[in-house]
Amino acid sequence: MNNVLEVEHFKERLKIQEKRIVELEALVKYYEELYRLHQHRKFGSSSEKTHPEQLSLFDEAENEAGKQRTEPSVEQITYTRRRGREKQEEEILPDLPVETVEHALPEVERICPECSSELHVMGHDTRRELKIIPAQVTIVEHVREVYACRNCERAATSVPIIKAPMPESVIKGSAASPSSVAHIITQKYVNAVPLYRQEQEFLMNGILLSRQTMANWLIRSSEDWLWPLYEQMRLELLREEVLHADETTLQVLKEPGKSSRSVSYMWLYRTSGCASRPIVLYEYQPTRSSVHPKVFLKEFQGYLHTDGYSGYHALPSEVKIVGCWAHARRKFDEAIKGAPPESRASLVAKKGFEFCNELFRLEREYEKLRPDERYEGRLKHSKPISDAIFEWADTVGVLPKSLLGKAVHYLLSQKVYLEKVFKDGRLELSNNRAERSIKPFVIGRKNWLFSATPKGAEASSVIYSIIETAKENGLKPFKYLEYLFETMPNLLAEKIELLLPWSETLPARCRAKPNLNEKIHQP
Numbered sequence: 001m002n003n004v005l006e007v008e009h010f011k012e013r014l015k016i017q018e019k020r021i022v023e024l025e026a027l028v029k030y031y032e033e034l035y036r037l038h039q040h041r042k043f044g045s046s047s048e049k050t051h052p053e054q055l056s057l058f059d060e061a062e063n064e065a066g067k068q069r070t071e072p073s074v075e076q077i078t079y080t081r082r083r084g085r086e087k088q089e090e091e092i093l094p095d096l097p098v099e100t101v102e103h104a105l106p107e108v109e110r111i112c113p114e115c116s117s118e119l120h121v122m123g124h125d126t127r128r129e130l131k132i133i134p135a136q137v138t139i140v141e142h143v144r145e146v147y148a149c150r151n152c153e154r155a156a157t158s159v160p161i162i163k164a165p166m167p168e169s170v171i172k173g174s175a176a177s178p179s180s181v182a183h184i185i186t187q188k189y190v191n192a193v194p195l196y197r198q199e200q201e202f203l204m205n206g207i208l209l210s211r212q213t214m215a216n217w218l219i220r221s222s223e224d225w226l227w228p229l230y231e232q233m234r235l236e237l238l239r240e241e242v243l244h245a246d247e248t249t250l251q252v253l254k255e256p257g258k259s260s261r262s263v264s265y266m267w268l269y270r271t272s273g274c275a276s277r278p279i280v281l282y283e284y285q286p287t288r289s290s291v292h293p294k295v296f297l298k299e300f301q302g303y304l305h306t307d308g309y310s311g312y313h314a315l316p317s318e319v320k321i322v323g324c325w326a327h328a329r330r331k332f333d334e335a336i337k338g339a340p341p342e343s344r345a346s347l348v349a350k351k352g353f354e355f356c357n358e359l360f361r362l363e364r365e366y367e368k369l370r371p372d373e374r375y376e377g378r379l380k381h382s383k384p385i386s387d388a389i390f391e392w393a394d395t396v397g398v399l400p401k402s403l404l405g406k407a408v409h410y411l412l413s414q415k416v417y418l419e420k421v422f423k424d425g426r427l428e429l430s431n432n433r434a435e436r437s438i439k440p441f442v443i444g445r446k447n448w449l450f451s452a453t454p455k456g457a458e459a460s461s462v463i464y465s466i467i468e469t470a471k472e473n474g475l476k477p478f479k480y481l482e483y484l485f486e487t488m489p490n491l492l493a494e495k496i497e498l499l500l501p502w503s504e505t506l507p508a509r510c511r512a513k514p515n516l517n518e519k520i521h522q523p
Contacts, residue, residue: 323417371425
């Protein structure tokens with residue numbers, strides 16, 4: 001009897017150990033996938049494009065048929081003309097003031113070496129150069145005259161004092177000027193130059209301008225002049241019917257109730273490609289709670305493009321969440337890069353990846369269509385592919401903790417949101433527009449690392465909003481900020497709409513050339 005019990009006990013232990021071995025093997029494979037994915041991220045290309053040698057699901061028959069027969073080869077010889085020097089210079093050298101330097105022979109040397117007759121000018125050789133003048137700092141001294149009446153001084157008991165008009169300063173009681181504040185903001189928030197490096201540059205030019213002073217200027221100027229513009233743009237944003245949203249981390253050293261190493265968040269909300277007035281707004285918040293988008297979008301009703309973060313799913317029913325197919329494709333791409341080449345998992349992941357690629361290929365064909373035409377095209381061509389990928393995902397048997405398992409789970413869990421793109425032709429297949437807009441902040445964060453106080457973080461959110469919206473509307477950030485700081489201290493509050501980035505009353509000096517602005521904003 002004891003032997004029977006021991007055998008049963010041994011079998012039970014053996015089953016437990018075998019189950020544990022299977023779990024550990026799966027865990028090892030998962031860690032191997034993560035290691036390969038990490039190595040690829042570190043040393044490989046970050047592109048999600050399909051390699052030419054990979055077969056596409058949707059032209060596999062054609063590719064296989066092409067292997068069975070040999071077509072006669074035709075050699076085509078082509079060549080490309082080199083652009084002329086003048087054409088290249090026109091593209092490289094912008095429309096700037098021209099300084100002409102003439103080079104001529106002295107009169108005594110204008111003698112023909114053959115017959116000693118006088119030479120005449122028969123033409124010119126011209127060479128164009130781009131001349132750079134480093135930033136120059138000067139002091140502008142505002143002196144206004146104060147007037148009094150001589151007659152009243154002699155005969156009257158009171159003497160009227162009249163002062164000549166003088167524009168208000170951007171920050172009272174300081175040496176800040178519109179151009180200096182605009183320059184500091186542009187250096188930090190456009191060129192990602194931290195204040196301590198700007199301090200060093202000023203010092204090398206003999207100017208004692210501390211980073212604390214510059215930080216105070218930024219906070220004061222954002223609170224006094226940029227915040228009203230931000231609020232007006234927010235009202236305009238909430239009137240749109242299609243928006244994009246995203247968020248990223250931020251470190252704030254002196255956040256009340258939190259340690260200096262804790263994580264805060266910068267939220268982003270922006271208009272879609274169908275908007276006539278592009279608007280990009282950042283909002284600083286200490287947490288990633290769903291309360292923050294609820295408050296910010298309280299008056300919004302329409303479609304909201306997001307990633308898979310569940311915090312957006314808690315928004316009211318008036319806000320219809322649209323999922324991101326780029327995130328779904330990215331997870332299949334990670335599964336391909338994490339799996340060994342000979343693994344079946346990599347082949348299965350390629351199938352999901354190709355499904356997503358076909359959707360994006362069709363989307364490129366719809367790019368120039370009207371929203372109603374795009375809607376019809378999606379229903380006819382894209383929706384069947386979407387249905388096919390979800391049917392396929394339901395049949396895939398994979399370990400849930402593997403990279404492929406996570407890709408399939410993300411796809412199925414986001415199905416209701418991913419399929420929303422077929423509801424309206426104005427919607428987009430991905431949330432890449434928001435990710436591109438949040439990228440300037442991410443690049444800046446890599447350089448200046450953190451914000452010292454919540455006030456500094458809030459000022460950064462307002463300043464980034466003004467700058468990125470200005471860029472989206474084809475404005476030069478420095479010239480636009482300089483104009484704002486010159487105008488707003490002397491402008492009535494009810495005329496603030498004249499200063500919005502899309503206002504037609506903005507001076508020409510604020511506007512960038514359209515072709516140059518497009519090159520700056522290429523994704």
